[in-house]
Amino acid sequence: MTSKDGFSWTKADGLRPGIPCIGAIQPSSNIKSTDTEFDVIVVGAGYAGLTAARDTSVAAFSGLKVLLLEARDRIGGRSWSSNIGGYPYEMGGTWVYWGQATIWREIARYGMQDELESSYDFSRGINRFLLASAEGTQSFTHDEENVLMQKCLSKFFNVDGKDGRDALPMPHSAHLTPSDRRFDNMSVADRLVEIQHNLTPNERLCVEGFVLLCSGATLATTSFYEMLHWWALSGHTYEGCINHLVRFKFRGGQSSFAVRFFEEALATGNLSYALSQPVASVEDSAHRITVTTRSGQAFTAKYMISAMPLNVLSNVAFNPPLKEGKATAAKIGHVNQTIKVHAEILDRDLRSFTGISYPHNGLIYGFGDGETPAGNTHVVAFGGQHKHFHPEDDINRTISEFQGFTPMNVERVVFHNWSRDEFAKGAWFFPAPGLLASHFEELRARQGNIFFASSDWASGWRSFIDGAIEEGTRAAANVRADMIGQSKN
Amino acid sequence: MTSKDGFSWTKADGLRPGIPCIGAIQPSSNIKSTDTEFDVIVVGAGYAGLTAARDTSVAAFSGLKVLLLEARDRIGGRSWSSNIGGYPYEMGGTWVYWGQATIWREIARYGMQDELESSYDFSRGINRFLLASAEGTQSFTHDEENVLMQKCLSKFFNVDGKDGRDALPMPHSAHLTPSDRRFDNMSVADRLVEIQHNLTPNERLCVEGFVLLCSGATLATTSFYEMLHWWALSGHTYEGCINHLVRFKFRGGQSSFAVRFFEEALATGNLSYALSQPVASVEDSAHRITVTTRSGQAFTAKYMISAMPLNVLSNVAFNPPLKEGKATAAKIGHVNQTIKVHAEILDRDLRSFTGISYPHNGLIYGFGDGETPAGNTHVVAFGGQHKHFHPEDDINRTISEFQGFTPMNVERVVFHNWSRDEFAKGAWFFPAPGLLASHFEELRARQGNIFFASSDWASGWRSFIDGAIEEGTRAAANVRADMIGQSKN
Numbered sequence: 001m002t003s004k005d006g007f008s009w010t011k012a013d014g015l016r017p018g019i020p021c022i023g024a025i026q027p028s029s030n031i032k033s034t035d036t037e038f039d040v041i042v043v044g045a046g047y048a049g050l051t052a053a054r055d056t057s058v059a060a061f062s063g064l065k066v067l068l069l070e071a072r073d074r075i076g077g078r079s080w081s082s083n084i085g086g087y088p089y090e091m092g093g094t095w096v097y098w099g100q101a102t103i104w105r106e107i108a109r110y111g112m113q114d115e116l117e118s119s120y121d122f123s124r125g126i127n128r129f130l131l132a133s134a135e136g137t138q139s140f141t142h143d144e145e146n147v148l149m150q151k152c153l154s155k156f157f158n159v160d161g162k163d164g165r166d167a168l169p170m171p172h173s174a175h176l177t178p179s180d181r182r183f184d185n186m187s188v189a190d191r192l193v194e195i196q197h198n199l200t201p202n203e204r205l206c207v208e209g210f211v212l213l214c215s216g217a218t219l220a221t222t223s224f225y226e227m228l229h230w231w232a233l234s235g236h237t238y239e240g241c242i243n244h245l246v247r248f249k250f251r252g253g254q255s256s257f258a259v260r261f262f263e264e265a266l267a268t269g270n271l272s273y274a275l276s277q278p279v280a281s282v283e284d285s286a287h288r289i290t291v292t293t294r295s296g297q298a299f300t301a302k303y304m305i306s307a308m309p310l311n312v313l314s315n316v317a318f319n320p321p322l323k324e325g326k327a328t329a330a331k332i333g334h335v336n337q338t339i340k341v342h343a344e345i346l347d348r349d350l351r352s353f354t355g356i357s358y359p360h361n362g363l364i365y366g367f368g369d370g371e372t373p374a375g376n377t378h379v380v381a382f383g384g385q386h387k388h389f390h391p392e393d394d395i396n397r398t399i400s401e402f403q404g405f406t407p408m409n410v411e412r413v414v415f416h417n418w419s420r421d422e423f424a425k426g427a428w429f430f431p432a433p434g435l436l437a438s439h440f441e442e443l444r445a446r447q448g449n450i451f452f453a454s455s456d457w458a459s460g461w462r463s464f465i466d467g468a469i470e471e472g473t474r475a476a477a478n479v480r481a482d483m484i485g486q487s488k489n
Numbered sequence: 490m491t492s493k494d495g496f497s498w499t500k501a502d503g504l505r506p507g508i509p510c511i512g513a514i515q516p517s518s519n520i521k522s523t524d525t526e527f528d529v530i531v532v533g534a535g536y537a538g539l540t541a542a543r544d545t546s547v548a549a550f551s552g553l554k555v556l557l558l559e560a561r562d563r564i565g566g567r568s569w570s571s572n573i574g575g576y577p578y579e580m581g582g583t584w585v586y587w588g589q590a591t592i593w594r595e596i597a598r599y600g601m602q603d604e605l606e607s608s609y610d611f612s613r614g615i616n617r618f619l620l621a622s623a624e625g626t627q628s629f630t631h632d633e634e635n636v637l638m639q640k641c642l643s644k645f646f647n648v649d650g651k652d653g654r655d656a657l658p659m660p661h662s663a664h665l666t667p668s669d670r671r672f673d674n675m676s677v678a679d680r681l682v683e684i685q686h687n688l689t690p691n692e693r694l695c696v697e698g699f700v701l702l703c704s705g706a707t708l709a710t711t712s713f714y715e716m717l718h719w720w721a722l723s724g725h726t727y728e729g730c731i732n733h734l735v736r737f738k739f740r741g742g743q744s745s746f747a748v749r750f751f752e753e754a755l756a757t758g759n760l761s762y763a764l765s766q767p768v769a770s771v772e773d774s775a776h777r778i779t780v781t782t783r784s785g786q787a788f789t790a791k792y793m794i795s796a797m798p799l800n801v802l803s804n805v806a807f808n809p810p811l812k813e814g815k816a817t818a819a820k821i822g823h824v825n826q827t828i829k830v831h832a833e834i835l836d837r838d839l840r841s842f843t844g845i846s847y848p849h850n851g852l853i854y855g856f857g858d859g860e861t862p863a864g865n866t867h868v869v870a871f872g873g874q875h876k877h878f879h880p881e882d883d884i885n886r887t888i889s890e891f892q893g894f895t896p897m898n899v900e901r902v903v904f905h906n907w908s909r910d911e912f913a914k915g916a917w918f919f920p921a922p923g924l925l926a927s928h929f930e931e932l933r934a935r936q937g938n939i940f941f942a943s944s945d946w947a948s949g950w951r952s953f954i955d956g957a958i959e960e961g962t963r964a965a966a967n968v969r970a971d972m973i974g975q976s977k978n
Contacts, residue, residue, distance in 0.1 A: 058547070098661050098949065099724070101593030108591060109962055113661045113948065172587045172602045235588070235724065235732065243724065267973065459602065460587065473598055484756065 001026065003074045005421070006082060006091050007392050009413040015395050019082040019091075019414065021074055023255030025262065028073065029274035038067040038272070038301040040479055041291050043279050043316075045070035046077020047465050048453040049307030050261040051472025053273075056305075056479055057265040066271050067299055069291065071278035071423045074255075075262055078309065078424050079465055081253025082414055085373050088253025089342045090380075091416035093428070093465045095119070096257075097244045099235070100466040102473070110260045116248045119369045119380075125349030130406055132357040133205055137406070145354065150238040152203035153210065155195055157231050159183075164228055164236055171232035174459040176440055184225035184437040188215075191224045209356035213365040214245075215430040216338030216384035223431045226462075233461060254465075278423070281317040282306075284448050303449045303482070305475045310334055310443070310456040311425035318450075325442030326452070332435055334456065336463075337419045338427035339363070339383035341391050343402050344376045344412035351377045353406065361404035362387045362397075376411060391415050428463040429456035449482070451475040490515065492563045494910070495571060495580050496881050498902040504884050508571040508580075508903065510563055512744030514751065517562065518763035527556040527761070527790040529968055530780050532768050532805075534559035535566020536954050537942040538796030539747060540961025542762075543754040545794075545968055555760050556788055558780065560767035560912045563744075564751055567798065567913050568954055570742030571903055574862050577742025578831045579869075580905035582917070582954045584608070585746075586733045588724070589955040591962070599749045605737045608858045608869075614838030619895055621846040622694055626895070634843065639727040641692035642699065644684055646720050648672070653717055653725055660721035663948040665929055673714035673926040677704075680713045698845035702854040703734075704919040705827030705873035712920045715951075722950060743954075767912070770806040771795075773937050792938045792971070794964045799823055799932070799945040800914035807939075814931030815941070821924055823945065825952075826908045827916035828852070828872035830880050832891050833865045833901035840866045842895065850893035851876045851886075865900060880904050917952040918945035938971070940964040 001024030009015045042053045045068055053068040074080060079093030096116070098104045107113060122142050129145035131138045140148065157164035167179060176184070188211050192204075199207065208219060214230055215222040234240035250256055265271045277297070282304065283290040292298045306313070313322065313330040321327060341363065354367040366381030381402060383389070391398040391413070399410045418427045443457035453475035458467025490513030498504045531542045534557055542557040563569055568582030585605070587593045596602060611631050618634035620627045629637065646653035656668060665673070677700050681693075688696065697708060703719055704711040723729035739745055754760045766786070771793065772779040781787045795802070802811065802819040810816060830852065843856040855870030870891060872878070880887040880902070888899045907916045932946035942964035947956025 098590055098722075099588045101587050101590040102597060104590030104661075105594035105962075108661070108949065108959055109966065111663070111963075111966075113663055114659075116659070118658070169607070170603075170605070172593070172597070174600070174602055233587075235729065237726075237728075239726075240724065460597065470597055473594075474600075477598065477600075 003072070003080070005072065005074065005080070006414065006416040008084070009395050010411065015392060020084065021255065022081040022083045022088055022253045023076065023259040024074055025275060028276055031067070031272045031274050035272055036299050038065045038299060040064070040303045040305060041067045041069065041289065041299055041301040042305045042307055043069050043291065044077060044307035045075040045262075045273075045275070046307060047079065047258065047261070047468035048455060048472040048475070049077070049305070050075060050258060050265070051469045052305045052307055052453050052475045053271060054261045054265040055473060055476030057268040057270040064270055066265070067301065068265075068271060068273040069277050069279055069293065070273070070275045073276045076255055076258045078418065078428060079254050079258070081255040083253070084412070084414065087372050087378070088250070088255070089378070089414045090249065090254055091340070092418070093254060094249050095246050096250070096465065097248055099240070099244050100461050100464065102461065102470045103464075103466040106469060107257070110257070112250070112257060115251050115256070117251045118247055119249055119367070120247065121368065122352050124352050126406070127352035130353060130355040131202065131205060132355065132361065132405060134360045138202070142354070146238060148202060149206055149210065152199065152207040153231070153238050153241070155198055155203065156191065156207045157228055157236070164231055168228050168232035171229055172460040176436065180225055181437040183228055184223050185434050186224040187220050187433045188222040188224050188227060189219040192219065205358055206356060209358045209364050212358070212384055212386050213382050216336035216382075216427050217430055217432065218385050221335045221385065221432045223433045223436065225436065226431055229462070279316050281319065282450070283319045284450060287449075289449060303451070303479050305451045305453055305479065307453045307472065307475070309424060309454055310429060312423055315422070323442070323445070323447055325439055326445070326447070329435060329439035329443055332432075334426060334429045334435070335385065335432045336427045336430035337385045337388055339389065339391060340415060340427070341381050341398060342369075342414040343379045343381070343399075343408070343410045344372050344374070345379055346376055346409040346411060348375070348377055350379065350406070350408055355405035357404040359386070361401060362389050363401040363404055366402070366405050379408065381405070388419075390417055390420065392417060430463060446478065451478050492561070492569070494561065494563065494569070495903065495905040497571075497573065498884050499900065504881060509573065510744065511570040511572045511577055511742045512565065512748040513563055514764060517765055520556070520761045520763050524761055525788050527554045527788060529553070529792045529794060530556045530558065530778065530788055530790040531794045531796055532558050532780065533566060533796035534564040534751070534762075534764070535796060536568065536747065536750070536957035537944060537961040537964070538566070538794070539564060539750040539754070540958045541794045541796055541942050541964045542760060543750045544962060544965030546754040546757040546759040553759055555754070556790065557754075557760060557762040558766050558768055558782065559762070559764045562765045565744055565747045567907065567917060568743050568747070570744040572742070573901070573903065576861050576867070577739070577744070578867070578903045579738065579743055581829070581907070582743055583738050584735050585739070585954065586737055588729070588733050589950050589953065591950065591959045592953075592955040595958060596746070599746070601739070601746060604740050604745070606740045607736055608738055608856070609736065610857065611841050613841050615895070616841035619842060619844040620691065620694060621844065621850065621894060623849045627691070631843065635727060637691060638695055638699065641688065641696040642720070642727050642730070644687055644692065645680065645696045646717055646725070653720055657717050657721035660718055661949040665925065669714055670926040672717055673712050673920075674923050675713040676709050676922045677711040677713050677716060678708040681708065694847055695845060698847045698853050701847070701873055701875050702871050705825035705871075705916050706919055706921065707874050710824045710874065710921045712922045712925065714925065715920050718951070768805050770808065771939070772808045773939060776938075778938060792940070792968050794940045794942055794968065796942045796961065796964070798913060798943055799918060801912055804911070812931070812934070812936055814928055815934070815936070818924060818928035818932050821921075823915060823918045823924070824874065824921045825916045825919035826874045826877055828878065828880060829904060829916070830870050830887060831858075831903040832868045832870070832888075832897070832899045833861050833863070834868055835865055835898040835900060837864070837866055839868065839895070839897055844894035846893040848875070850890060851878050852890040852893055855891070855894050868897065870894070877908075879906055879909065881906060919952060935967065940967050
């Protein structure tokens with residue numbers, strides 16, 4: 001099946017919207033026309049919604065009826081795999097790791113531990129780290145890259161003489177400490193001012209390139225706390241960051257994992273679902289929640305789990321409206337406008353390169369991510385609000401941004417423009433200074449019988465698939481707890 | 490409630506068997522006399538059995554009836570918390586970490602992320618690492634300890650020029666590679682011969698002390714592969730080992746976590762259980778499994794999940810008998826005979842010490858693990874087959890073994906002798922060379938409708954609570970898959 005989402009370009013076909021995708025769901029709905037009443041309605045079929053739908057479906061309450069509504073023509077939300085000749089370019093979330101507890105538990109549960117492969121293959125050709133700045137390109141071994149990155153990140157996060165270990169010892173806590181809030185009210189730009197005399201020019205390039213890869217924002221709009229949180233989650237080392245953030249991916253694509261959740265839920269016989277059904281409004285009155293789609297269909301349930309991202313919460317008309325703190329946070333939104341672009345290139349010698357091209361280039365961070373069925377090299381590259389561009393607006397510019405790392409012969413370009421996606425309005429969650437300090441607890445709070453599940457406000461791996469599963473689990477558990485509580489009354 | 494398990498000693502009361510325990514289950518059984526037929530019988534209420542019982546109980550098969558049989562008067566198996574004036578001395582498994590995916594996912598699921606505390610408090614008194622050998626005691630800062638330990642372990646595991654990173658890149662794989670098997674046929678003693686000229690005397694003491702802490706065996710009976718596996722699971726660094734193995738524990742005791750599994754299963758209404766009911770025999774015939782307890786009660790079910798440790802599998806008469814590979818492995822058993830002893834000591838100054846006392850001392854590894862309600866220091870210490878002793882046989886000797894680290898005033902001793910425990914016959918799983926290379930797959934295999942779940946043959950955190958949950962999950966999933974398969978026929 002081809003999704004409406006995403007773009008691909010080749011010299012022969014030019015730029016085309018819509019890409020074949022792995023894990024498409026057929027038929028697009030299984031709702032019977034008489035089915036309008038449910039126990040739980042889950043809105044959004046990203047990992048948070050998929051997990052919530054699965055966990056409520058399999059719950060031991062006989063007769064629990066679950067409806068899953070999804071705006072897009074596919075599951076996976078901000079994470080999905082294209083399928084180009086069987087090769088899964090990852091349009092959103094890609095990498096997973098056994099140090100990410102929530103997702104790894106699911107990978108083990110589905111017996112998929114051996115379906116991972118490393119993105120890196122440091123064995124051939126230009127087996128180097130290329131650091132391209134306005135002044136020219138320097139070349140390092142990957143061992144030198146590791147030393148340089150560890151050094152600059154250690155300086156950047158060393159707010160306590162312990163590389164951040166004392167400042168953020170328990171990164172999975174569901175509560176922000178006063179120290180967390182202080183760091184959240186600080187931007188990365190603020191932090192760089194503190195240490196500017198302690199960084200070499202290369203260290204400064206590397207730390208800024210790394211931060212912007214993580215946040216997809218600018219130095220001024222990136223919360224220092226959130227970066228410190230990623231660092232702590234990764235075990236306070238650069239090696240930990242690489243392992244947790246960008247090393248291992250599914251050989252069969254991220255979507256090969258997402259469909260497992262969906263299929264398990266479906267197998268219970270308790271799940272109804274409909275794709276391509278964006279929700280227009282949610283009305284909560286008289287102990288019933290009515291969810292109405294843009295197409296005018298209305299469904300009711302006792303509970304709703306909203307599994308929509310922060311930046312699109314305002315798309316839906318809630319009545320009564322979202323409580324003030326949540327509404328304010330939704331209005332502020334998060335700042336990640338990552339550009340993620342894949343290129344299939346003829347240069348086999350570039351399989352082993354990694355690179356930062358900054359601050360002059362639109363794509364900041366790139367590396368060899370795989371070998372395509374044709375034997376070409378697959379390069380993935382990232383940009384963001386720093387020199388933002390829309391890849392589909394000028395494909396020649398997009399191709400030339402890849403040259404910012406090193407010359408390469410681009411045969412194919414594949415991407416999803418998350419910034420123009422009305423159901424995402426950005427990539428993974430990344431907060432500007434102050435958002436979490438002011439609104440974290442409010443984002444996580446229920447409102448009546450509506451529970452809010454999104455990776456955007458997970459307590460652990462916030463912004464990651466891991467955090468989405470954490471949140472879907474939390475919402476399903478809350479529904480169950482509520483039902484048990486009520487059944488006792 | 491007081492368990493029959495464990496011993497405590499104080500000057501006033503002397504040595505006493507049985508210790509109050511957290512998470513006791515009352516009543517000890519809920520089986521109705523007419524209840525003899527079940528869908529699934531789970532034997533063993535350690536974490537593997539608890540998880541299996543929970544996951545089959547909550548499964549969406551209406552009417553699924555689960556029976557959980559446990560030999561002891563408490564749940565938790567080789568992991569349980571005493572309760573001495575509200576203070577939870579941990580008799581078995583203690584530490585957990587968010588890098589251990591399976592257990593962390595459950596901790597998050599039960600919302601217990603903020604119920605952890607660090608065992609270490611490096612803030613006061615004798616804030617030192619004491620390295621006691623036959624020649625005397627050296628004293629180091631904890632920073633020096635970290636450098637020394639990282640150095641010696643890096644040499645020990647550096648079989649590939651990458652500190653083991655290339656030798657064991659995917660430690661959660663469910664399959665052993667030829668390289669894994671080669672390292673498994675090698676003992677730690679063999680490995681030490683290879684690097685003996687490259688170790689300083691202190692490095693040698695530290696690496697041997699650390700290995701024996703992990704294996705509870707001797708250098709000759711400790712599989713080098715299994716140590717390498719722990720190292721890889723921990724991220725190939727000493728800091729990773731400390732984080733994963735001995736840093737964070739439940740403020741309310743490990744048992745406060747175990748009871749959550751039990752309570753969730755019970756709340757489904759599908760769970761029958763009986764404590765203090767050791768199983769004598771298992772008969773599998775005519776598509777029914779009959780489980781008979783030592784007290785002569787017989788129960789039948791379509792499926793059984795054996796959640797007993799390797800070393801006690803031979804306690805039960807299976808008919809037909811266990812298949813050859815599994816039977817052979819059960820006969821060989823694992824080699825971990827760890828002695829774990831707690832002392833409450835008057836010396837507040839020792840809260841921050843860590844120590845290795847080796848090779849002359851019976852307790853090899855010890856450190857300040859907490860502060861008791863009386864304001865005293867809680868020290869935990871470990872020995873094993875190297876200079877093995879039974880702590881209850883000569884309590885004065887046991888107390889004097891603590892002095893092997895540094896002089897201390899022992900007020901109370903608490904421990905569980907796992908070596909003489911007929912339902913454990915040892916501590917956490919640790920294999921001698923060759924066991925996994927020859928029998929790993931066979932240990933994991935089903936036999937008819939009997940599934941075998943134990944941390945002892947987990948693919949990831951084998952020997953850990955994390956691995957037990959991994960295995961309980963696998964068994965429950967296998968039962969469900971089997972039922973779905975059959976329901977299609």
